[in-house]
Amino acid sequence: MVEHVAEMIIPEDDTPGAKQAGVAEFIDFMVANRVPVSGSRDVRSTEDAIEMGKEAQANFLLGIDWMNARCLSEFGHSFLECTPEQQNSLLEELAYKAKFRPTTEVGREFFRMMRDYTVVGYYTTKVGMESLGYPGLRTVWPKMPGCSHPDDPEHAHLREPGSTMAFQRSKS
Amino acid sequence: MPMKMFDAIVVGTGAGGGTAMKILCEAGLQVCAINSGPRTNPATDYRRHRQAYDLKYRGYGDPLRLKGKAHQEPYSVEESEYSEGRDLFEHDVAYSNAPGTDWYWKRCKGTGGKANFWGRSSARFGDIDFKAADLDGFGENWPVDYAEISPWFSKAERYMGVASTIQNRPSNPDGEYLPPMPWRCLDYIIQKGAEKIGVPYLPDRCAQLTVAHNGHLACHYCGNCSRGCDVGSFFSPTWFTIPEAEATKNLTLLTNALVRGVLVDENGMAKGVAYVDRTTRKEVEVYAKVIVLAASCVETAHIMLNSKSRHWPSGIANSSGQLGRNLCDHLYGGPGYGYLPQLLGQPATPDNIADSTVTWMPRWQNLKNPREEKFIRGYSIYMGGGCGEFPGHYGQIEGFGSKYKREIKRYYPTPVGALIQAPALPSPNNYVDIDPEKKDIFGIPQLRFHYEWGPNELQMWEHSKQVMIDLFKAMGGEMWGADAEPNRPGTSLHEVGVCKMGSNPKTSVTNKWAQAHDVPNLYICDASIFPTITDKTTTMPIVAFAMRTCDHMLENFKKGVHKRA
Numbered sequence: 001m002v003e004h005v006a007e008m009i010i011p012e013d014d015t016p017g018a019k020q021a022g023v024a025e026f027i028d029f030m031v032a033n034r035v036p037v038s039g040s041r042d043v044r045s046t047e048d049a050i051e052m053g054k055e056a057q058a059n060f061l062l063g064i065d066w067m068n069a070r071c072l073s074e075f076g077h078s079f080l081e082c083t084p085e086q087q088n089s090l091l092e093e094l095a096y097k098a099k100f101r102p103t104t105e106v107g108r109e110f111f112r113m114m115r116d117y118t119v120v121g122y123y124t125t126k127v128g129m130e131s132l133g134y135p136g137l138r139t140v141w142p143k144m145p146g147c148s149h150p151d152d153p154e155h156a157h158l159r160e161p162g163s164t165m166a167f168q169r170s171k172s
Numbered sequence: 173m174p175m176k177m178f179d180a181i182v183v184g185t186g187a188g189g190g191t192a193m194k195i196l197c198e199a200g201l202q203v204c205a206i207n208s209g210p211r212t213n214p215a216t217d218y219r220r221h222r223q224a225y226d227l228k229y230r231g232y233g234d235p236l237r238l239k240g241k242a243h244q245e246p247y248s249v250e251e252s253e254y255s256e257g258r259d260l261f262e263h264d265v266a267y268s269n270a271p272g273t274d275w276y277w278k279r280c281k282g283t284g285g286k287a288n289f290w291g292r293s294s295a296r297f298g299d300i301d302f303k304a305a306d307l308d309g310f311g312e313n314w315p316v317d318y319a320e321i322s323p324w325f326s327k328a329e330r331y332m333g334v335a336s337t338i339q340n341r342p343s344n345p346d347g348e349y350l351p352p353m354p355w356r357c358l359d360y361i362i363q364k365g366a367e368k369i370g371v372p373y374l375p376d377r378c379a380q381l382t383v384a385h386n387g388h389l390a391c392h393y394c395g396n397c398s399r400g401c402d403v404g405s406f407f408s409p410t411w412f413t414i415p416e417a418e419a420t421k422n423l424t425l426l427t428n429a430l431v432r433g434v435l436v437d438e439n440g441m442a443k444g445v446a447y448v449d450r451t452t453r454k455e456v457e458v459y460a461k462v463i464v465l466a467a468s469c470v471e472t473a474h475i476m477l478n479s480k481s482r483h484w485p486s487g488i489a490n491s492s493g494q495l496g497r498n499l500c501d502h503l504y505g506g507p508g509y510g511y512l513p514q515l516l517g518q519p520a521t522p523d524n525i526a527d528s529t530v531t532w533m534p535r536w537q538n539l540k541n542p543r544e545e546k547f548i549r550g551y552s553i554y555m556g557g558g559c560g561e562f563p564g565h566y567g568q569i570e571g572f573g574s575k576y577k578r579e580i581k582r583y584y585p586t587p588v589g590a591l592i593q594a595p596a597l598p599s600p601n602n603y604v605d606i607d608p609e610k611k612d613i614f615g616i617p618q619l620r621f622h623y624e625w626g627p628n629e630l631q632m633w634e635h636s637k638q639v640m641i642d643l644f645k646a647m648g649g650e651m652w653g654a655d656a657e658p659n660r661p662g663t664s665l666h667e668v669g670v671c672k673m674g675s676n677p678k679t680s681v682t683n684k685w686a687q688a689h690d691v692p693n694l695y696i697c698d699a700s701i702f703p704t705i706t707d708k709t710t711t712m713p714i715v716a717f718a719m720r721t722c723d724h725m726l727e728n729f730k731k732g733v734h735k736r737a
Contacts, residue, residue, distance in 0.1 A: 009572040026230070035232050045244040049235035095571050115175030119566045119580075124224035124231065131577075132584050136561055139221040141393035143382075144526050146354025153360040154648075155514045 001064060001080055002114075008091060015131035016086050030117060031060050035078035038157040058114065063110020070107060104147040177737040178204040178424070178460035179729075181445055181499070183431050184454035186285030187711045189466030190409030190417070192716040196464075197420040199726050202737060204424045204458055208467070209281025210259055211427050213287055218400030221255040224561070225601030228255045242266040242613050247278040250303040251288035254399045257703040258282075263449075268607045268620040275621035276662035277470070283427065285468060286399050286665055287711060292407075293529050293554070294334045294712035296325045299495035300539075301706040304549055306675065307542040311598055314703055315684035318345065321716065330405035332518055336377040341551065343535040344377075350383045351549035353530045356523045357365035358588055359560050361512050365647020366533065371639065376532040376554070379712065388412070395561075400582070405555065407715075414458045423529055431617045433479040434463055434694065440483030441695045443500050445475075448614045462725060462734050466697040466718070468603045470499070470604050471702055474619040475671035477606050487729075488492070489688035494681050495605045498622075498669040500596045500705040503629040505658035507553075508640025510651035513567065514556075518585045523558025531555060535707040537635070544549035547631035549595060552707040553639075557588030566590045568652055588649065593664065595705040596625065604670055623661045633658050666710045670704035686721040693734060695721055 003024035010018040018024070030037065032054025043049050067090070068078045073085045082090075093099045094111035122128040129137055149155065182193045193205045214220075224230045233253045239459045241263040244358035251261045262279035263362035271274050280286045300307070301319075302314040322345070329347045336349040346694040352375040355363075359373070366373035380397070384390045391405040392513045404411025428450040435457060437443040437530035441555040465472045473496045487495050535550035542548060565587045569579045596602070625633075637654050644651045674680025676688035686701045688694040697718040728734045 011576050012573050013574045013577065015577075030232070033229075033235070035229055035235055037232060043246060046239045046241075047244075049429055053235050065518070075627070091572060097570065100232070115572060116567075120230065121562070123563055123566075123580075124222070126225055129223070131562060132581055135522035135525060136395045137558055138322065138522075139392075139394040139396075141522065141525055143521055144354055144393055146393075147357040147360055147521075148482060149357075150355065150360055155357055155361055155365050158514055158518060 001067070004080060005091075005114055006118045006121070008087065009115055010122045016044075018118055018122050021122050021125040021127045023118055023125075025150065026121035027117045030121075030129045031057055036113075037120045058107055060113055063106060063113065066106045066110060070104075173251050173529075174555070178458070180204070180462045180464060180725075181206060181458055181460040181545055182464045182466060182467060182697075183445060184208075184285065184466035184471075184698065185409055185414060186280075186466065186468060186698070187287040187290070187409065187714045188699075188718040190287070190413030191715050192464050192466060192695075192697045192722050193423060194413040195719060195722040196726070197268055197422040199418040200422065201682065201729070202422055203417070204426065204431045204460060206426045206431055206445065206458070206695065207281070207283045208430050208629070209262070209283070209428060212282035212400075215261055215400055217255055217258045217282065219396040220402055221394055224252060228319055229253055245276075248288065249276070249398055249668055250280065251736045252399060265612045265616075265702055266610070266616070268610055268618050270316060270620055270622045273621050273623045274660050275623050276660040277621070278662065278665060279468070279471070280372060283414060283425070288410050289398055290408070290665075290681050290711050291529060291709065292397070292711075293532065293709045294329070294332065294377045294379040295344045295534065295708040296347050296377070297321070297708055297715045298343060298708050299535060300343050301704065301708075304704065308385070308538075308548040310548055312674065312679075312703065315680075323718070324716040324720045325712070327719055328712050331386070332375050332412070332715060333381045333388065334380045334514060334712065335375075335377045335382040337375050338592055339374050339534075341372065341374075341534055347377065349377070350385060353378060353380070353382060353526055353528070355586070356530065356558055357515060357518075357715065358522060358587075359531050360511060362479040362531075362555055362588065362615050362643070362647055362680045365649070368646040369642045370536070371643065372536055373533055373535055373555075376529040377712075378528050382525060391526065393522070395525045395527045397527040406709075414649075420466045422611055426458075430614060430615070431467065431475055434465070435459075435473060436479070436481050436483055436488065436691075438693040440522060440691065441483065442488070442691050448616070450614075453614065460576070461737055462695065463703055463726075464695045464697050469667050470621075470670055470699050472618060472696060472698055473604055473639050476607075476671065477604075477619075478617055484690075485507035489681060489690040489694055491690050492680060493677055493692050494672060494679060496670050497600070498598045498672050499602045499604055499623060499667060500598055500669045501661050502624070502666045502705060503551075503592065503594040503596060503625055503633060503658050503661075504652040504664045505592055505633060506655040507590050507592050507633065507636035508586070508644065508647050508651055508654045510587055510644055510653075511583060511586035512557075512647065512649050513586070514648060517582045520559045521585055523585070524560050528641040529554045545635065546630075547628045547635065549597070549628070550707055551592055551594035551636065553633045553636060554591045554593065555588060556591070557586075560587075564653075574584060589737050590636070592633060592636045592658075592708070593707055594629045594636070596629045598669060598704060599624075599626050602628075607634075621662075625658065625661065628637070630658075666699070666705060668699040668705045669695050671700035673701040674703060685724040686717060687724070695725055697721055
């Protein structure tokens, strides 16, 4: 299920997705070793770290159970047995503020953790970094290139490649 | 077997101590340098072009790695999973915070200290700093002025290699510079906005070798600087001062030797130091004609406060009672972050391959009139952003799926954020002393911090948040937010003041040569002598003042004030 949800969050499209980047294995490792990648608690000692890790692990496992229970009551199947549309509609309820419902706090917390783990797991792999074009993958540069159009200091000439419609819709 | 007598002992091998031992060794003195931790080895201890995927925990680290240590708080930035298992950072020796104090004391005990991992910003202090009391009436001037220090800043800059430009600003005097780093797209956009609101946006003074310098290689821009440079393309003791001192054959370098106190003779003058050998846990004494303390500011005060004797019941050279007082730090925090819509969807650009403060906003407040703002003196801001190692902006975007993934990439070149560097004014509430009860695992009484941010620096913090709101508007940016609170004190690693220099022995610990008023064969070569913190960073000035102090000390050897061993 972790692998499936990770791929829903970062799917394969013009670049590889979470599955190809081995994100599920990463999440299994991090959850099993109780290493959270988010959360605001101050860690001042190993005890704090253990405490925080235990809490994250418990919430994550609770979240998986909640997802399945929710799917059973809504759709009559466990999460993985639901149709892609059903899975998608549940994730949307957990992902978008406009679709939040009062009974989904546990699921929202699970989705937040799951997304954090997936994004971290994906963009700390070589394929993830390559999908962004992370320049630091190259470790020797003859000089720092800097801006290639300093004659337009406001950079007003820059036009975003492709359509901006998707962005405007998601913003409104 | 009795240890041999040295001409000088230097405690600490960081920016100040490393400089001192190099100069003294090159002058022919027999020097014993004492370092608290092990030898730093770039071949094993640094990042060495590794990426997050080379690490087991992808940079998050084993949560149990500090289990059983006396000080288990992990240190951010310099200490990371890349340095795990290398014992460069201090977790065996604990310290205390007084009630209400939340000091974050990061300590690097490997040779070279924190100066192996420093941020490289290297501006000169000016008379606006040295003579601030004349301008606004608060506190005291430094015992030195710009005319006196300026040649030493030049020496330090020529030695270290600092990249910048001539800027003719009243708050930060110009120096001798290597070619500056080129600006990134985001710099041009921010600069235009800053200009509209009357804020300077200029190349930082960055001690990073944009060209080969004094036999050191030019930077190859791998971006790993804050985890240590593999080839020595910025000033660090490991690549500069320590090998040069060793080449003279006049250096004896002791490692894993934690100094607990300065030893005194029958007249109360320094005659050596006592240290605990971390491996054997035995106490050892070493003797010299002159002692130089450069243990990293508050640790220097810790050693001195723990050096109690019949002559110095409250710590060596503390007849003024000023030892440990006057602790000042830079208030750090993020007064604003957001993104530049101009850069949405642009191809990834190598914005952070220099891993440095390419630019800064040098102090612009209270320049025409020292009291034009609600606070006195002033602060500086560093801005950064662009395509980083990890798309930290992912949390700002809602959703999941292909569209979400595209949005992460679309925003990738756009994030920008600010870091304020605001000087805290000296306050009687801010000091270190010895914890009356707690001792560390070696039986050494612990250092205790008393510290709170004062109203002046908190006013600067509020001011900077408004500046960021104005700046984002002026540069056409969108703000995501600002830190609710400044960082914990200690975060900047720029603490100063606990052994302040001054002309009056009744109100200061050292004279203007950083020589203890009470104990003339005891010198200090770190930031503890700076009476105030400015809006600039401390490393280059530490090197410059250490050079000057050592020059004075060598004169004293020549004149016979100090005898050779």
